[in-house]
Amino acid sequence: MSCLCCCVGVCRYPLGMSGGQIQDEDISASSQWSETTAARYGRLDFEEGDGAWCPEMSVEPDNVKEFLQIDLRSLHFITLVGTQGRHAGGMGNEFAQMYKIKYSRDGSRWISWRNRQGKQVIEGNRNAYDIVLKDLEPPIIARFVRFMPVTDHSMNVCMRVELYGCEWLDGLVSYNAPVGEQMTLPTYPVYLNDSVYDGAIIYRCVMTEGLGQLTDGVCGLDDFALSHVYNVWPGYDYVGWNNESFPSEYVEIMFEFDRIRNFTTMKVHCNNMFSWHVKTFRQVVCYFRSESDWEATPLTFSPVMDEKNPSARFVTVNLANHMASAIKCQFYFADAWMLFSEITFQSGTETISGLIWLIQGRTSSYVHILSASLKSVSACFLEENPTHKVDDSNTRILIGCLVAIIFILVAIIVIILWRQVWQKMLEKVSSSLKKCTVQYDTDTSPCMLSYGVKFCVPAATSTSASKSTTTTVVQDGVPHYAEADIVNLQGVTGSNTYAIPAVTMDLLSGKDVAVEEFPRKLLTFKEKLGEGQFGEVHLCEAEGMQEFMNKEFLFDISEDQPVLVAVKMLRSDANKNARNDFLKEIKIMSRLKDPNIIRLLAVCIYSDPLCMITEYMENGDLNQFLSRHEPEGQLALLSNAPTVSFNNLCYMATQIASGMKYLSSLNFVHRDLATRNCLVGKNYTIKIADFGMSRNLYSGDYYRIQGRAVLPIRWMSWESILLGKFTTASDVWAFGVTLWEILNFCKEQPYSQLTDEQVIENTGEFFRDQKRQIYLPQPVLCPDSLYKIMLSCWRRNTKERPSFQEIHRALLEIQP
The missing domain is CATH 2.60.120.260 (Galactose-binding domain-like)
Incomplete structure (x- = not known):
């Protein structure tokens, strides 16, 4: 098509x-x-x-x-x-x-x-x-x-x-162009903007990385002030520019395609109402890029100008079979205005593109596909004159082409079958998460420690000798993930948010809990926020909380009003280990005093069920908050959606970095940093929490083993997934992913195009470090300076990742 x-x-x-x-x-x-x-x-x-x-x-x-x-x-x-x-x-x-x-x-x-x-x-x-x-x-x-x-x-x-x-056989994936302008007629204004463009608009003047009205299949009418579409404004069908805005006398549009193609023609639908100083372009100069560099010699085409017929028309530009994956065209003005409504491309690869899709979609239909491809190629050779009798020379050409295509198809089939074998191998690896004995190579096989089970992702073959060990792994029934020298506290919500090095825990063990007992009768339960293996988290109102508060806490409400709090409650049937962990968690939480960390306010430990009362922010978690908002811009105005400015996004990210800087100074490792674990208060105040894993809303963010959500693999560093190693450097990795979420307004999950198994496979590429690993892409709203911070967080070598002090400083410098 x-x-x-x-x-x-x-x-x-x-x-x-x-x-x-x-x-x-x-x-x-x-x-x-x-x-x-x-x-x-x-x-x-x-x-x-x-x-x-x-x-x-x-x-x-x-x-x-x-x-x-x-x-x-x-x-x-x-x-x-x-x-x-x-x-x-x-x-x-x-x-x-x-x-x-x-x-x-x-x-x-x-x-x-x-x-x-x-x-x-x-x-x-x-x-x-x-x-x-x-x-x-x-x-x-x-x-x-x-x-x-x-x-x-x-x-x-x-x-x-x-x-x-x-x-979509054009293969066009995006075009970059100047934004359309407004024309003022004697009776009313005509808006010639690209109103359905789905990319970004930079500084309100350049459209980038999207498609819009130039590819929507609707051609403009002869009278550009009218429209095919009902209930829209005059000029809706066209994107137009005035020559006074372009000192160079041309409009440059760059077209990006899905792959290198052999281009034959470009068709541009133009308006030609010369009575209103609108004409087709007088000349177009096109540059072609096949690999990374643009060809030095452009193609120039000048259409025949028509000042007699004001009808809109297609202008066909012969692209002379140039091979390219991108085309940059400079359209020169012939009058004051130039208006386009549709641009399409024809290439010599269109015949077999549908064929490749069919092969990828169903490998069991090869015979039917081959037959169909032969018919389609034959039709192409006869397309110009279907009644013409093919001579011997054409027959030889046809046979040669068919033989070449058959060889290409066979190669594609072999590749697809090989990929299917690899997929089955990966599925077998994932299905091995049961009680088992695993042999792994300490030098060449990256392994994953989860739910008490270590398993390995296939690694590249190594000729170097290495010491091999055999480890007997017994499932202990407790979901956990941490390196050996870290104390595992199984939190009430099923997560162990702050992993504490054993030496730090020893230092804390001798101190008393610095929080007061709170009367249970003053708690009013409003909503269950989530639950875990050992307890529940509830949203509550606490009356008279100000009397139990440390003087450093300030609430923006009067003393006789209840305070919104989160209450972690241990189940009465929890075992002894869970109860001890709960008391240790209280001790740790009582030591955390930072404006960007959720604070422990009070406890209820004199009787069962044991409770810890923490801050809660009125705007909920950052993931839900941002997903309900849109970036400032034209689309937000059209949809009347609430907006968050780029400056406020940076401000929130800076607060998260500040909170993590504080935790890292105490040698605390969060291990589940994500927008779901950040709470939002008034004026975009952010505090880091740990409720995310306990909420069914986010169960899809955790890798499931035997039906239980355990690992937030899309936020985890490669060494955490493969080696079970959790450090401040792995928190830095998670911060990079969290920053990526923020700049995407939490509209999609990290690596949303990959399955959980493919995410794990990608961490194997980080381990092998053969430059085949996949990074999260730069968000549309993200400037290069912020994306560089993200990429630095995802460096393979943990020692090369920045500290939270460095990240915090860099974010402060970026803020306007």
Whole structure:
């Protein structure tokens, strides 16, 4: 498909959820009720399993953490979506009344879909069986698509879905261009901005890393002040620029593609209302980049100017079969204004791109694919004149091409089969997390210590001799992760937030607890925040807390008002070890006195159940806080969403670094630093806490072993995962991930494009250090200076990572 303005109407084919072309392994989800409501059952009009995909927990208002994800294996132009609930022959009645869509072209940057009026929420189903189809206006270009159910009250939801569209054979993944401008006509202004651009807008003047109206499949009318789309402003169909804003007399647009392609033509749909000083471009100069460097000699093309016919038209630019992965074009003004509504590319690789996708999607259909490819190639050779009789020379060329393609396909098949074997090996490694004896090489095999079990990720073969040991591992039934010289305190929430070196614990053991007993009757329970193996965490109101407070605490409320607090409560049936750990945790928490660390206010230990009362911040945790906000900018204005400025993001990150600087000065290791474990108060005040692991909301952030959430692997350093080593340097790694979350407004999980097993496999690449490891990408809002801090946190060598003192100082320098 080369989108030439008619594609929105005709590009509406089902992409394979209901037809089975999309394979089970390409359908995933954030969670599932049970095996029979897994992601693979979320196919439209299918009744297999229990009839649909259903997330593990009921969906809460403002919580869009649950999602059903589809990997289309290649870029597609998606114009329509269909949804359905769970009927299951009358046994089910769950459906999504509303939902949102997120999409990604590369699996790393996720974009929230908005309609042409800026709204994200799509109306869904009203019953469990009817199929509801919704046009995507604007359509999206993506490989990955997520359906995210939304409710206005807590409810169980289930979904079956389908995507409609066709493959995006242009291969264009982004274009960078100046923002469109406003033209003032005698009667009204005309806004020629790219209103659906899904990338970033830098300094309100440059659009980057996105796609928008130039690729939405809608061509502008002859009269640019009118529009194909209803209820929009004049000029909506076009992106336009005035020559007075460009002293160089040209507008430069750079196009990035998914791979190196052999380009034949570029078609630019231009307005030509010369009576209003609007004309097509008089010349275009295009530069091509195939690898890392731009070609020195550009291509120049000058179209025939037309001052008789004011109709909009496509101008076709011959790209002369240049090989490139990026094209930079300079369009020169022919008059005061230049208006484009659509730009498309044609390349010689379009014929077999769909073929490769089919091979990757289903390796069991090779014969059918080969047959189809031969037909498609034959059709290409005969496309210009299908009635022409092919002569002998053409026949020889055709046979040669077919033989070459067959060899390419065989190579692709071999690669795919090899990858499948590797995947099965990795699954076997993950499934070995049971009571076992593991032989591992101390020099070459990276190993992971978790839940009392050590297992190894396959390492590169080494010819060097190394000492091999055999370790018998016995599962002890207690989830823990720490290096040997650290005291393990199993917290009430199931996490051991502050890991204390044994020598430091000895120093603390002789001191009394510096907090007072609080009367239980003055606590009013409001909400359960979470629970763990040994206890629960509740949000409470405490009356008269000011009388029990240290003078250094200041509350922004009067003395007769209750104080919002978090209460960690030990279960009455907890064992002796858990009780001792609870008392030790109280002792440790009582020593922590820093404005950016949650403080222990009081305790209830004279009778059961044992309780510790800590601060709680009225705006909840940072993850939820940021996910409800948007960055300042045009999109936030259109959606009326609350915003957080970049300066305030830096301010919050600086406070986290300050709190961690304090902990590291005491030789305390947090081991679970993330936005879910940071609380937000008034005026963007941040305090580090440890409630995240206990909340079902964040169970997907922890690697599950035998059904239990244990390891936050997406935030953990490679040495913590593979060697079981936790230090301040591993906390620094987690801070880099936390900073990445903040700059992404917590809209996606770190390494969201990777499975848990692939995350572990990636840590093996850090261990081997052969430059194949994957780093989290630079967020759109993140300047280079901040991304450099992140990358420094993720250095392989722990000694090369910055200290929290250095990070804090660097963040202070960045703040305006």
